[in-house]
Amino acid sequence: MKSLVSSKPDQQKEWSSMLRILTTRLARIAAIAIMPVALSLSAFAADAPLRIAADPVPHTEILAFVQKLAPDFQFKIVELSQGVNPNELLASGDVDANYFQHVPYLRSQEQALGQKFAVAATVHIEPLxxxxxxxxxxxxxxxxxxxxxxxxxxxxxxxxxxxxxxxxxxxxxxxxxxxxxxxxxxxxxxxxxxxxxxxxxxxxxxxxxxxxxxxxxxxxxxxxxxxxxxxxxxxxEKADGNPYANVLVTTPKLADDPRIARLSKLLTSPEVAKFIREHYQGSVIPVNN
The missing domain is CATH 3.40.190.10 (Periplasmic binding protein-like II)
Incomplete structure (x- = not known):
């Protein structure tokens, strides 16, 4: 009887040790199972089409030309209607970027909305x-x-x-x-x-x-x-020294997003500058020639 009684603590320790090992292994299995899902979701977010709010003219037209220029680059143009504030859409996460404004207006919007935004590219001037x-x-x-x-x-x-x-x-x-x-x-x-x-x-x-x-x-x-x-x-307005160039704007969180980087590069490319010059005949002036 003494040996049986004395063995109970040993059995309890053994069962506890086995339970810890089993729990650890199950946690590892679960982590391995979840990891591909998490990675795929992350990859999906990086590959998801950008949502860009833009005025109909000339911004949507310029973005439509970019889509023809780089057909493999998928993004969605959210054409703006009157009464909609594109910076509010950006701040709330309803879009990933907007393209409609110049920097002085953007700074006034930051103060009004209590938000910080990031300028991703400087594209063109629309002379007043x-x-x-x-x-x-x-x-x-x-x-x-x-x-x-x-x-x-x-x-x-x-x-x-x-x-x-x-x-x-x-x-x-x-x-x-x-x-x-x-x-x-x-x-x-x-x-x-x-x-x-x-x-x-x-x-x-x-x-x-x-x-x-x-x-x-x-x-x-x-x-x-x-x-x-x-x-x-x-x-x-004169184009030279004009501080009111229109810009592509995003959030600080997305400022380094590779999709934003690619769109910025396309918008400031020689091909887009040529399109702006030829299509708008001086009514819209590219910043990058």
Whole structure:
């Protein structure tokens, strides 16, 4: 009896040891079984098509050319409609990148949304232009004329600098660098024609042309409305030194993603630059020649 009783602790230790070994082996088997699934999911994420939010013109058109240029590179273009904020889509993870904006606007969006974004590529410039259906030249613009300008802070400032460059207004001293000093109508120091500045949503500016004397319109909205910035504008922004180049934007998390890297390389390629020059005839200007 003593030997049987004394053997119970030994048996318990042996069973405990065997249980630990069995548990360890089962855990290893489970890990090995799960590993290929995890690896395949990771590979799927890396190979999944990028989702890129873009304005219809010219951004979607440029991306469509990239798809023809590299048919093996799969990505999905999410064409934007009015009222949708592409930066909110990017911040929420509904898209992986967007292509519609310039850096000054992006920085203002970062502040407004409390988000950080990453610029992946600098692609093209859409010169801001002054248009009119009532007047053939700035000399013909009457006293008290109405001028429609974009109502968002960045492009409003940009429009005022363009009006200054055309000799229509003069801003206060020190307002000579649009990327460094933002301007508002309160910063107009001299307005010889007593122009009435009307702030309107940028996308609606082409529709305002029949109702105002002048309208300062973003290049993409002008193109969508059938206007040719290079031919139809009374005055156009200069491309040299222009800080408003349009960029491909993503999140810091995806900044080093190989899919983003490949798209960036394609968008800044000589082939895309040639397409932009030939297709838009100066209304859209490639940054990389």
């Amino acid at each position: 232009g002054v248009y009119s259906r009532k007047h053939k030249s700035f000399d013909a613009v009457p006293d008290g004329a109405s001028v429609a300008v974009p109502n968002n802070a960045t492009n409003l400032s940009r429009a005022l600098y363009l009006l200054q460059a055309q000799g229509l207004i003069k801003l206060k001293a020190g307002f000579d660098a649009p990327d460094k000093q933002a301007a508002t109508p309160q910063d107009i120091a001299d307005n010889p024609k007593h122009l009435k500045i009307l702030e309107i949503e940028a996308a609606q500016l082409p529709r305002s042309l029949d109702d105002v004397d002048l309208a300062v319109i973003n290049g993409n909205y002008a193109l969508e409305a059938g206007l040719s910035p290079a031919k139809d504008s009374l005055g156009l």
